[in-house]
Amino acid sequence: MARGVPMQRVAVVLFNLGGPDAPDSVRPFLENLFTDPAILRVPGFIRPWLGRFIARRRTPAASENYAILGGRSPLLDLTEAQAHDLQAALNEAGGAEYRCFIAMRYWHPMSDATARAVREWGPDRVLLLPLYPQYSTTTTGSSVTAWDEAAARAGLAVPTKTLCCYHSDPAFAAATAAAVQTAYEAARAALAPEVKLRILFSAHGLPESIVKRGDPYQWQVEQTVAAVVERLAIEGLDHIVCYQSRVTPQKWIGPSTELELERAAHDKTAVLICPIAFVSEHSETLVELDVEYREEAERLGVPGYYRVPAQNSDPGFIAALRDLVRRAEADDRPLCSFAGARQCPKPFGDCPHARARIRAPELA
Known part of the structure; x- marks a missing residue:
């Protein structure tokens, strides 16, 4: 200059x-x-x-x-x-x-x-x-x-x-995958070898009607998960996208995180929750995921419950x-x-x- x-x-x-x-x-x-x-x-x-x-x-x-x-x-x-x-x-x-x-x-x-x-x-x-x-x-x-x-x-x-x-930004996906990898390895180390581990990529939900009118959110969440999973490169990784925080009686996009906890309990599979649409900790991670869903997982008999932290100020x-x-x-x-x-x-x-x-x- x-x-x-x-x-x-x-x-x-x-x-x-x-x-x-x-x-x-x-x-x-x-x-x-x-x-x-x-x-x-x-x-x-x-x-x-x-x-x-x-x-x-x-x-x-x-x-x-x-x-x-x-x-x-x-x-x-x-x-x-x-x-x-x-x-x-x-x-x-x-x-x-x-x-x-x-x-x-x-x-x-x-x-x-x-x-x-x-x-x-x-x-x-x-x-x-x-x-x-x-x-x-x-x-x-x-x-x-x-x-x-x-x-x-x-x-x-x-x-x-x-x-x-x-x-699907490569650097964002790589930073997210690094956090997931660290949490996955810690969860795997804490579990008995015979216990399976599933990643629940949990995002805030939306009424289905909003998505049907053309909102791209659900498609973009799925693109994020695909980009992160690709970078994890864990052979045979068990994972699914699910949605939390329903607040109205109308039909919301799914599957819900609650239903995925029930499925994990039925399958006798531990879960690692990743808040895939949140980049900062707040009530929906610190309370809904860490307290309410953890208690629900324990009630259902899920053999292990772990969470990936939000990005916050991760370098x-x-x-x-x-x-x-x-x-x-x-x-x-x-x-x-x-x-x-x-x-x-x-x-x-x-x-x-x-x-x-x-x-x-x-x-x-």
């Missing part, structure tokens, strides 16, 4: 779900979640009432879960650590000045406050980076919509790129994010996948690339 020419400033905005930071924020957090049109897909005039009703009904159980975690979610602290490490890795590589910001979807810091902070920093461009490896309209899609609205309100008008997904994962950011920066597209162009097959009409083509054919 020529002397006297300032480095370009790049704001990297990390999207995540968010979580309550105190016992009295559990209910408003749930209200934000269940009044999101991307989550509760009912007519708009019903949604505020129904969303608050669902939140009120679910608050006692959710509060008990967060009480196990000390009354608050650890997600913000872990995301801040990821942002700190990613910022350091990006700036070490040089070429621009990077600053990482966090925009949570359902609790603070939310998009409005983050957009104002980004505007005050004065970046030359913005990159939106979801901490959801697999795209869904209910996660990344909802976060992008919230960000676009918040940026407009904040008067933040600089070139912005969105990385939609990195489900391999942070390096994968760094490389994803740098490649997205080099891509001419305002919307890109980990491989640049669209990755989802054509039937998935809710792939963001398909939506971008409908809105602006020249950008697709």
Whole structure:
């Protein structure tokens, strides 16, 4: 860079779900979640009432879960650590000045406050980076919509790129496989030689109706698992993709993690749970997987229950994010996948690339 020419400033905005930071924020957090049109897909005039009703009904159980975690979610602290490490890795590589910001979807810091902070920093461009490896309209899609609205309100008008997904990114898959390998070897060493071991790649579920309307999430989860299993290269590996965290009475994608625990008990097979769609520990890993499903496995007589930790600030994962950011920066597209162009097959009409083509054919 020529002397006297300032480095370009790049704001990297990390999207995540968010979580309550105190016992009295559990209910408003749930209200934000269940009044999101991307989550509760009912007519708009019903949604505020129904969303608050669902939140009120679910608050006692959710509060008990967060009480196990000390009354608050650890997600913000872990995301801040990821942002700190990613910022350091990006700036070490040089070429621009990077600053990482966090925009949570359902609790603070939310998009409005983050957009104002980004505007005050004065970046030359913005990159939106979801901490959801697999795209869904209910996660990344909802976060992008919230960000676009918040940026407009904040008067933040600089070139912005969105990385939609990195489900099969080789570095991400390799970092995930390394964690699975370590946990698999530890579980295998703890078990008697005659006891079989099965990996349950558990992802957050979705109502089947959302997937049938074209959401690519389930397909992308399956692509992640295929990429990880390929890198594990364990001959005859017993594994399956399953889904957890059902919260509504409608039909959800499956098989469910609960049913897979029942099958493991029937088969007298130990299980190693891998949270394949979560990259940070939070209530659905630390409580649902580590407490509730463990107790269920013990009740059913599963001969062993083990878990792969979430990535958090694993150096391999942070390096994968760094490389994803740098490649997205080099891509001419305002919307890109980990491989640049669209990755989802054509039937998935809710792939963001398909939506971008409908809105602006020249950008697709």
